[in-house]
Amino acid sequence: MSRLNRTERPYDVVLFGATGFVGALTAEYLAAHAPADLRWAIAGRDEAKLHALRERLPGGAEPGVLQADVSDPAAVRRIAEHARVVASTVGPYVRYGEELVAACADTGTDYLDLTGEPEFVDLMYVRHDARARETGARLVHACGFDSVPHDLGAYFTVRQLPEGVPLTVDGYVTADAAISGGTLASALNQIARGRQMLAAARDRARHEPRLVGRRASAPTGAPRFAREVGAWALPLPTIDAQIVQRSAKALERYGPDFRYRHYAAVRRLPVALGGVATVGAAAVAAQLPPVRRWLSDRLRPGDGPSAEKRAKSWFRLRFVGEGGGRRVFTEVSGGDPGYGETAKMFAEAALSLAFDDLPPTAGQVTTAAAMGDALTERLRAAGITFRVAAAF
Numbered sequence: 001m002s003r004l005n006r007t008e009r010p011y012d013v014v015l016f017g018a019t020g021f022v023g024a025l026t027a028e029y030l031a032a033h034a035p036a037d038l039r040w041a042i043a044g045r046d047e048a049k050l051h052a053l054r055e056r057l058p059g060g061a062e063p064g065v066l067q068a069d070v071s072d073p074a075a076v077r078r079i080a081e082h083a084r085v086v087a088s089t090v091g092p093y094v095r096y097g098e099e100l101v102a103a104c105a106d107t108g109t110d111y112l113d114l115t116g117e118p119e120f121v122d123l124m125y126v127r128h129d130a131r132a133r134e135t136g137a138r139l140v141h142a143c144g145f146d147s148v149p150h151d152l153g154a155y156f157t158v159r160q161l162p163e164g165v166p167l168t169v170d171g172y173v174t175a176d177a178a179i180s181g182g183t184l185a186s187a188l189n190q191i192a193r194g195r196q197m198l199a200a201a202r203d204r205a206r207h208e209p210r211l212v213g214r215r216a217s218a219p220t221g222a223p224r225f226a227r228e229v230g231a232w233a234l235p236l237p238t239i240d241a242q243i244v245q246r247s248a249k250a251l252e253r254y255g256p257d258f259r260y261r262h263y264a265a266v267r268r269l270p271v272a273l274g275g276v277a278t279v280g281a282a283a284v285a286a287q288l289p290p291v292r293r294w295l296s297d298r299l300r301p302g303d304g305p306s307a308e309k310r311a312k313s314w315f316r317l318r319f320v321g322e323g324g325g326r327r328v329f330t331e332v333s334g335g336d337p338g339y340g341e342t343a344k345m346f347a348e349a350a351l352s353l354a355f356d357d358l359p360p361t362a363g364q365v366t367t368a369a370a371m372g373d374a375l376t377e378r379l380r381a382a383g384i385t386f387r388v389a390a391a392f
Contacts, residue, residue, distance in 0.1 A: 004084045004108065011041045011064060011082055012354045016100065017089035018042035019049040022114060022144070025343035026089065027053060031061035033382070034351060043079055044090075045069040070096045077103040085110040087143075087350040094120040094193070101128050101139060108135035110353045114346060116146035116239050119193055122200035125364045126207050133363040138370050142243050143349045144342035145315070148367050149384070150240035150262065151247055152376050153317050153332040155368040156386050158254050162324030166257035169322075170221070171244075172229045172265035173236060175315040175337050214256050216248035221261040228320050228329070233263035247368035250361075255323065265318070310336040318389070328391045334384040341384065348378040 006012065015030065017023040019042075027042055034040065041064030042050050050065045057063075066082065068075035070090055080086055080103035090096050093115040104111035105128040115121060121141045132139050142148070154169050161167055218241040226233040241262040248254035313336035321328045334341045349367060352358070356374040367375055380386055 006039075006084070009082060009084050009109075011039050011084070013038065013040040013085045013087060013350045014043050014066060014079055014083035015040065015063075015087050015089070015350075016043045016068070016079060019044050019046060019053050020089050022339060022343060022346070023089040024053055025339055026087070026347050027057060027063070029343045029347045030350075031057040031059055031063075033347070035355070038351070038354075040064070041066050041082070043068055070099055073099055073103075076100050077107070080104045080107045080109045080111075083109055085112070085350050085353045087111075087346060088113045089346075091115060091117075092120075093117050094123070098124065098127070102131075105129075105132040105135065105137050105139060108137050110138045110140070112140040112143045112346070112349055112353065114144040114146070114342065115141050118239050118242060119197040119200045121239065121242075121364075122197075122204040125204050126200075129363040136362045138353060138361055139364045140349065140353070140367060140370050141364070142239055143346050143367060145337040145345070146238060147240040147243040148345040148349065148375070148379075149315070149317050149332045149334070149337075151243045151366055151368045152372070152379070153319050153330065153386070154244045154260055155247060155251075155372055156332070156376060157319040157321040157328060157330045158258075160328045160330065160388055160391065161255075161321050161326055163253065163255070165255055165324035167255045167321065167323035168259045169244075170226075170228075170233075170261045170263065170320045171240075172226065172231065172233060172263050172318045172320075173315070174231075174265045174318075176313055211249050214249075214252070214258075216245050216254060216258045218242060218245035218260045218262070221263060226263070226265065229265050229318050231265035231267045233265060236262050236264050238262070243366050244368075247366040250366065250369040251372075310340050313337065313340070315341070326391065329389040331387050331389050332385065344382050344384070345379065348382055349375055352378055 015023060015027055018027045030040060042053060043066040044050055047067040054063060054065060066079055068079050070076060076099045086100065086104055086109055088100055093113060094117050097120060101111055101124050124139060150171055154171060157169050158167060220235045223234050241260055244260045248258040315337035316331060316333040319330045349371060352371045352375045358371055358374060361370050376386060
């Protein structure tokens with residue numbers, strides 16, 4: 001359970017950025033599914049929008065309303081001081097996120113976000129991990145589709161394999177979904193910051209303690225036809241593999257020598273080749289500020305797929321794990337990955353930090369290291385599937 005006694009802070013959970021697209025979905029999920037005794041608040045810069053959101057929440061929910069702008073350090077610190085857990089949807093995080101991370105680290109408040117930005121995660125480790133360890137704060141990044149199902153899916157797969165032996169896990173992602181304006185802005189911003197991202201990774205490597213007596217790696221695999229899933233496997237340059245690797249470094253259950261590779265699974269070769277070409281073109285275009293602004297204007301922050309589109313969206317992650325003479329096929333699957341299920345993962349992660357009996361951790365930690373079994377069971381109860389498809 002959170003190190004903070006419930007009497008020490010007025011709120012168990014504060015949702016910061018609640019009026020954004022994913023923020024509003026998360027607020028709606030909390031209103032519909034949180035325990036009756038949850039003390040929570042919605043927060044953001046526009047008080048009128050916050051009150052309007054509260055008025056339309058299901059079940060007559062009446063969370064507190066806290067006004068704060070990310071550009072106001074004093075207001076951001078008040079948010080951290082009022083909560084046991086702060087959940088932030090305000091991105092791009094590398095631009096807007098650090099003030100809140102710093103405040104939570106300094107006040108011993110647990111923090112989680114939805115970032116998929118490796119640069120931000122690495123910068124926050126270098127600047128705020130040590131202070132969070134001193135105060136007991138848990139800083140948990142990537143608590144949505146980036147990277148909960150990948151991280152917990154790899155963790156679930158490892159738990160089906162023998163202990164104390166070298167293990168390998170390959171993850172294959174298939175999804176049908178649309179993106180929001182906020183996600184597009186974050187992605188374009190991240191693509192345009194390749195040099196900064198590399199510099200942040202190198203700086204983290206200088207500060208991070210080396211793993212002694214064990215290995216955990218996440219190499220970039222080569223494109224190939226993966227017979228085990230019957231699809232073309234394309235390496236995914238997302239943050240997910242880094243998160244899985246950090247979980248493996250933190251937890252001895254991953255064995256003495258662990259390797260993870262992360263792929264998109266595409267059944268038809270022409271579709272695979274078209275996807276590679278599209279990503280490459282976007283990466284080039286994002287380097288040019290006028291083009292990047294034009295692309296970002298196609299979908300403004302706050303905009304996102306309709307309820308009808310989200311209802312038809314889905315994701316499926318398949319994992320192939322091997323070690324100690326055993327081979328397992330596992331699967332994690334659910335509905336709309338980017339929004340409906342992300343809101344569910346995000347809200348349940350916040351509730352897990354606030355209420356579950358969790359292992360003792362502090363500083364920058366992953367979902368598997370901080371919440372592992374507890375969050376997996378929460379998500380199963382909420383309708384996300386974790387299953388063993390086959391074992392040999």
